[in-house]
Amino acid sequence: MTDTILTNARVVLLDAVLDGTVVLRDGVIASVEPGRSVAPGALDMDGDFLIPGVVDVHTDNLERQVQPRSNARWPSRSAMLAHDAQCAGAGVTTVLDALCIGDLGFDKERIKTFQDGVVDLDALADTGLLKAEHFLHLRCEVPARDVLDLFDPVADHPRVRMISLMDHSPGVGQYADLDFYRALRRKDGTPADYIERRIKELQDQRARYRAPNRRALLDRLAGTGVAIASHDDRTEEEIAENARDGITISEFPVTMLAAKTAKAHGMSVIAGAPNIVRGGSHSGNVAAADLVRAGAVDAFASDYVPASLVEAAFQSVGDIGITLSDSVALISDRPARMAGLRDRGRIAPGLRADMARIRLHEGMPVVRQVWRAGERVA
Numbered sequence: 001m002t003d004t005i006l007t008n009a010r011v012v013l014l015d016a017v018l019d020g021t022v023v024l025r026d027g028v029i030a031s032v033e034p035g036r037s038v039a040p041g042a043l044d045m046d047g048d049f050l051i052p053g054v055v056d057v058h059t060d061n062l063e064r065q066v067q068p069r070s071n072a073r074w075p076s077r078s079a080m081l082a083h084d085a086q087c088a089g090a091g092v093t094t095v096l097d098a099l100c101i102g103d104l105g106f107d108k109e110r111i112k113t114f115q116d117g118v119v120d121l122d123a124l125a126d127t128g129l130l131k132a133e134h135f136l137h138l139r140c141e142v143p144a145r146d147v148l149d150l151f152d153p154v155a156d157h158p159r160v161r162m163i164s165l166m167d168h169s170p171g172v173g174q175y176a177d178l179d180f181y182r183a184l185r186r187k188d189g190t191p192a193d194y195i196e197r198r199i200k201e202l203q204d205q206r207a208r209y210r211a212p213n214r215r216a217l218l219d220r221l222a223g224t225g226v227a228i229a230s231h232d233d234r235t236e237e238e239i240a241e242n243a244r245d246g247i248t249i250s251e252f253p254v255t256m257l258a259a260k261t262a263k264a265h266g267m268s269v270i271a272g273a274p275n276i277v278r279g280g281s282h283s284g285n286v287a288a289a290d291l292v293r294a295g296a297v298d299a300f301a302s303d304y305v306p307a308s309l310v311e312a313a314f315q316s317v318g319d320i321g322i323t324l325s326d327s328v329a330l331i332s333d334r335p336a337r338m339a340g341l342r343d344r345g346r347i348a349p350g351l352r353a354d355m356a357r358i359r360l361h362e363g364m365p366v367v368r369q370v371w372r373a374g375e376r377v378a
Contacts, residue, residue: 003030004374007037009045009357012052012328014346022050024353027373031349045357049324049365052332052347053093053354053372054309057162057270057339058137058251058301060098061086066113073109076116080124088131088378090306091356091367095134096161096339097121101150102141104168104202111150118154125159131370131377135161135339139231142214143169143206155220161339163221164229164251165214169206170199173232174254174283218245227338229270233258239265249338252303254285259296268338273300273312273331276319288312292320292330299335307367310358314365 004024011018011032021037023030065079065086074082087095099114100107124130136159140147154160167173175181178199185195221228229249230242239250239258243265250262251270259269275281275288291297302309309331316327329345336345344352353374358365370378 002041003039004353004371005037005039005042006045006050006355006357007042008047009050010047011050011347012324013348014329014333015325017049017324022347022355024371024374027353027375029347029349029351029353032347046359048368049358049360050347051091051310051313051328051356051358052345053352053356053370054091054331055094055335055339055341055345056087056092056302056306056309056331057096057299057335058098058164058303059087059092059095059306060304061302061306062097062099062117063110063113064304066116067109076113077120077123080117080120081129084130084132084134085378087306088370088372089367090302091310091358091370091378092302092306093132093354093356093370093372093377094336094339094341094344095132096137097134098137098139098164100139100141100166101154102144102147102166104141104144104205105198111146114150118157121159132372135159137162137164139164139166140217141166141168142217143167143202143210144213145205145209147213148216151217151220160226161341162227162229162249163217164231164249165217165247166231167206167210168232169202169210171203172206173234174252174285176234176254177284180284214245222246225340227340233262236261239267243267251301253291254281254283256286256290256294256296259286259291260294263296268298268334269296270299270301270335270338271297272303273308274303274305276300276312276315277305277308289316289320292316292322297330299338300330301335310356310365310367314358314360318363 007021020034062083065083100110170181229251231251233253239261249268253259271288280287313327333345357369
């Protein structure tokens with residue numbers, strides 16, 4: 001195979017930014033060298049940044065392609081391909097598709113999206129048609145009656161890389177403020193009397209199902225090596241329970257206290273990149289920038305906007321003051337390690353040739369080209 005030589009680039013390494021050249025060969029990085037190459041056919045990067053291919057450990061973006069409008073469901077296979085193209089175009093070469101398992105009664109379409117998503121991924125993964133490499137992040141709604149029945153058929157799927165234990169019941173986690181919860185449901189057009197009835201029903205359901213479902217899921221995952229995350233942690237008590245149960249990742253903690261407590265317990269913390277780009281949480285929770293300043297973030301995830309990852313990394317340099325190497329590691333090396341993917345996430349010889357070319361335009365990072373395993377995909 002002919003070498004691909006990317007030269008005159010600002011190469012973002014784990015500990016430095018190198019003005020140099022990267023050589024791609026047989027799907028891996030063959031060498032990283034200072035200076036400009038004079039080899040025939042070398043591709044001039046015009047001084048743009050080369051960063052590792054982005055690793056997104058949590059994206060709901062597929063849901064937005066499946067349901068582009070509230071009353072319009074798109075064909076699932078077409079939605080998967082559109083989602084994939086958006087991820088690759090945003091510099092994301094490894095995607096953990098976050099699919100919801102378990103119904104709490106307000107968004108039944110999510111179950112179909114999960115079931116169709118697994119089928120579509122199985123059908124497309126080995127065809128060479130997907131631009132990014134896709135894995136599964138199964139989001140288990142622990143208080144849901146149906147979570148175990150839905151989880152069991154996919155528990156041993158070879159593409160599962162992360163499991164998160166969620167609880168979106170009213171009165172806890174992200175929805176601890178019941179007035180906020182009511183306002184969200186009213187915005188959906190749900191009648192007030194139905195909202196009140198459902199709050200009571202869901203709180204009763206949580207009291208009945210949360211503990212046995214949680215225990216069953218943890219027992220099922222014991223010894224599998226799959227990364228297990230909690231979700232929307234708020235209190236020290238929640239973190240302590242997670243740590244006792246062997247959960248190693250706190251995903252989207254909603255308070256500074258929860259994030260710091262998770263770090264104190266040796267857990268890794270994932271924050272939302274859109275929180276960085278927007279300048280704060282869309283739901284009134286802790287600002288991710290404050291978590292980064294406190295040293296309480298190990299990785300960013302796109303949550304619902306794939307393009308937010310590259311933007312958050314570059315924005316963190318100016319707004320928060322961390323180095324570009326450290327900020328890029330939040331969207332590449334560290335999430336790759338969380339997902340157990342040791343063959344990617346850095347620009348270094350011997351690793352997969354996943355990378356993105358980035359140009360700053362008036363401070364905005366623009367993804368210009370993307371390679372996955374040495375092949376140009378965007």
